[in-house]
Structure formats: C-alpha cells, structure tokens
Amino acid sequence: MSSRRVVAVTKDAEVQKLIRQTARELFVADDLNEALDIVETANPDLIILDHRFSPIHVRELLNTTDKNSMNVPVVVVGNDESDTDLSTEFIQMGAYDYLRGKKDYGRLEQIVSQIKNEANAATCERDTGNFFADDYAASACMVGRSKAILNTLKTIKLVAASRCNPILIVGETGTGKELAAKAIHTLRHPDERFVAVNCAALTANLLESELFGHVKGSFTGADREKTGLLELAGSGTLFLDEISEMPLDLQAKLLRVLQEKTFRKVGGIKDIACSTTIIASSNRNLSREVQANRFRRDIYYRLSTYPVTIAPLRAPERREDIQLLAKYFLKTSTISPEKVNKITSLTKLSIEALEKHDWPGNVRELRNVIDRAILLETTDKIGLSSIVIAPTGWGELSGNPGSGPIKDFSLAKAERELICRALQETDWQKTRAAGLLGISRATLYAKVEQYNIRKRSYDAKEVQNEDSSHALSQPVATP
Ligand SMILES: Nc1ncnc2c1ncn2[C@@H]1O[C@H](COP(=O)(O)OP(=O)(O)OP(=O)(O)O)[C@@H](O)[C@H]1O
C-alpha cells in the first residue's frame, strides 16, 4: 500500500498511537477547521475524529469536503464509555466506519486497507485502456481479453449473482485467485467487509481462534475476549486462502458453519449466527486431497458446486493475455515512478520472449519480470536485454538435499536443507512437514519464506510468494 496519509483530529495520545501503527504520514489537527486546511493541501486517504465529535460534526465536515470535491472518508474512534448505538448514527451521517473504543482498535488496519483498495479500484476504472474485457473487469482491475479469462469472468458473475455459498476458486499459484475473490465480493456486497486469512500461515490453534474468536480465559493467554474473523466479516466475505492446508479437526468445525450457519467462539457456549459468504481458494487438487484423506469429502462437495477456475498463463487459451498484462504492469508499476513515465512500450522482440516463456509463477511472476525490466531499462522502450526471466532452478529447491559431502557448515544452510527434505518427504504437506521437524506450521511457513524455498515442479503447489516484488533481493541472472 503506497501512501496512507491520515489526518487525525484528536488530542488523545492513545488514539494517536493507534493511528501511527497504520499511517505512513499522520497530520494532527486541533479542530475541524484546521483539519480542512490540512485536507486541502495534504490530499489524505482518511480523516479520523475522536469521541469528542458528534454525528452532526461528521455531516458538517463531509458537506464541506464534498462541496470542494475532496472525497475523503471519515472514521470515528469512540471511547469505551461511548454509547454503542452511536455507530448507526455516525454511519447514517456519512461516516465510513465507527470504532467503539479500544475493543475495536484492531479493526482500524482493516478499514484503512479497504479504503485504499476502493481508491485503487476507482483509479483503475478511470484508466481502462484496452486491458479489460468489460467495465466489470475494469472495476476489479482484472486484466485479460482471452477466451479463458472471459470464461472465468462469466463464472465469477454467475456465482456472485447467485446465493452460492461457499465458493471455491482454483488455479495455480499467482493466477489471480485473490483478485477473483475480491471481484466476487464486490459484485455481491460491495459495502460489506472483505476479510482474508491464509490457512497455511497459522498453527491449528491460532487459526481456530482467529476464525471463530475466543472467550476470555478459554486458554492460557486469552486474557480478553476476541472477535473472530467470521464475526468481523459479518454479512461480507471471509476469504480462506489455501484451504487445503486447514487441519482436519478445524475442517469439521468449518463444516458446522457451512451447514448450520452458526459457530461458537473457542471456549464459548453461545451459538453465533453467521451470514458470511465464504470463499476458499486452493492451488492443490482438492479431489486428490480427499482421496488421500487430507481433506474432508463433505466440505469438498459443498465447495465444488460451481468452482471458479483460472487458467495458467501458459495455457493456449490464455497466452494472448501475456502481452496485455505486460503492458498493463508497465503502465501501472510503482517500482520506479520516474522511470515508468519515461518508458512507454516494449519492443517486439521482448514481447515475443515473454510470450514464449511458460510462466510457472503465472501473473505474479510476469509482474515481477516487468518490474525488474523497468529498473534495468535505460531507453524509452523495454528491450530484450532488460527482460530477465528467472531460469529454472533459480531460488527453487535444488539438488538432492542431504546427500553428498558437506561443504558448508553454516547452521542456516543445514536448517534450510532439513526443511527442504521434510517438505519433499511429505509432498509439501506443511502440517506434516512441521510435525517431522518438530516446529509449528507458522514457524515452518516463516522459514520457507526466509530461505526462499520453492518447489521445483509447479504442477501441484507452490509456497506463496509475497505480492510485493522481492525478486530484486535475489541475484539477477544474465539473460
Ligand atoms: N488478471 C489480472 N490482471 C491484473 N493483475 C493480476 C491478474 N491476475 C493476477 N494479478 C496480479 O498478480 C498478483 C497475484 O495475484 P493473486 O494474489 O490474486 O494470485 P493467487 O492466485 O491468489 O496466488 P497464490 O496462489 O500465490 O496465492 C497480484 O498482484 C494480482 O493483482
């Protein structure tokens, strides 16, 4: 996320501290007039008011900003003593959201992300070019005009308009599953929350309390009640990324949510009603996971009513999108703003090179290659010599770990090799690999990222790569 400028009208040190955790730049104003002056010059993403302000203040502030075409959302942070009903009044007066004091502080980060996403979508819409199949694809920033992407878009619209719940999105790594999930969400209930959780990134216990929340005292360390992501998503969307990694006992609890539309907090006895749309994604073949008894058949059947599938870039019916995507990333890259304006196109040869590659990391890999090319290019056109495609084996799990004489005695290297070995032995089942290594899944996941361990073949599953292109932290190969 790029800027995150926040104007805060508050003297409350706690609230300022909270905002500093999410804002890149914070401007503190003493009163609304000062805030308006700052808004005019600083072009912020968000205005935050504290509990001293009333719903009427919000309306007045928004009247003034609207009149001056300064479209800035306002969030109000109440204090613990505030009347909880104020929430509706503030929102009726146009506030973007209302935090009911400290218990709600955790939501600010999510609200800010949501605001930024909406702003990005709006910019994208203004600048459609020929990248998108239709207005809807443009508002979702989903580039592509190939037959394959048209089919995917058709399915997205179909499931979004239906009551299909849960929804499954399948596709190789980097094909745009999360983007598709957001697109479905925006079509179905644009004003609700989109909450994402990666099932592979947390230990079973953490994932459970993250999803369902917990009551105070339900386990050591649960010193206060926690609202789970399901509750947080409300009537919006919960995106369960990498669902195949969800432990079996938790899958049983998820099934209950899908069947009964209710859930309980960890340690709780009250059934909480749930109207959330659940979207799951997987880059593993789930039916094979069912056969191997690693994934519940009943959940699989529920998920596969009408799956949204996204074709890999190398598929013949998707290849034509490579050129479009490359041009789109060239136009929208944020890696070097000064250069992006100077570089206007790609040479014919470089486009041919891109079209020839198989893109095991799909759209994400292509975006990284374009970012790298922008940095390398010195003329106004991206030439072949700036297109550096990672050769196979680069950053992947290579060799036969654990065999041969030891040349390097560093602990880090030994640790990396052991992890590689455990992953190979378990066919990249992270829960089992973590078990073999005697570490938690969260630790394993962190180490896989730290050592940049990647699977050699991409036909099954690859460890997620962070979106922000960190390709440059790796050695740049000569083309
Ligand atoms: N059709 C598209 N148009 C524009 N950008 C895209 C498209 N598809 C994917 N991207 C971009 O590629 C990157 C990867 O997409 P995304 O995270 O949705 O993939 P994913 O399938 O969820 O990957 P993973 O399996 O690794 O989680 C993101 O930056 C996303 O914005």
Ligand SMILES: [Mg+2]
């Ligand atoms: Mg993803």
